[in-house]
Amino acid sequence: MKNRQEMLEILGEAMEINSVDFTEETVLENLGDAWDSVAILSVISIIDSYAQKSIPVNLIVESKTIKDLIDLVCKNDNQVIICQ
Numbered sequence: 001m002k003n004r005q006e007m008l009e010i011l012g013e014a015m016e017i018n019s020v021d022f023t024e025e026t027v028l029e030n031l032g033d034a035w036d037s038v039a040i041l042s043v044i045s046i047i048d049s050y051a052q053k054s055i056p057v058n059l060i061v062e063s064k065t066i067k068d069l070i071d072l073v074c075k076n077d078n079q080v081i082i083c084q
Helices: 004-014 028-035 037-051 057-061 066-074
Strands: none
Touching (some): 004 066, 037 057, 037 066
């Protein structure tokens, strides 16, 4: 399991965003073209791979911040954080 910082870096690379400007508080809709349909598909693939469980696509698409995306990977079904 990746930790939160590693997930942040992986998501930044997938969206081709400089990690200096990319934090958990980053609002997805403020990313412009970086949060387009191609980026969403990349993120879906990454989250499915790292979560090792099926996450409904609508939860990914409805995420508002990078933290929301990371939480999808780092929380189990009981909502207990499993990433550091």
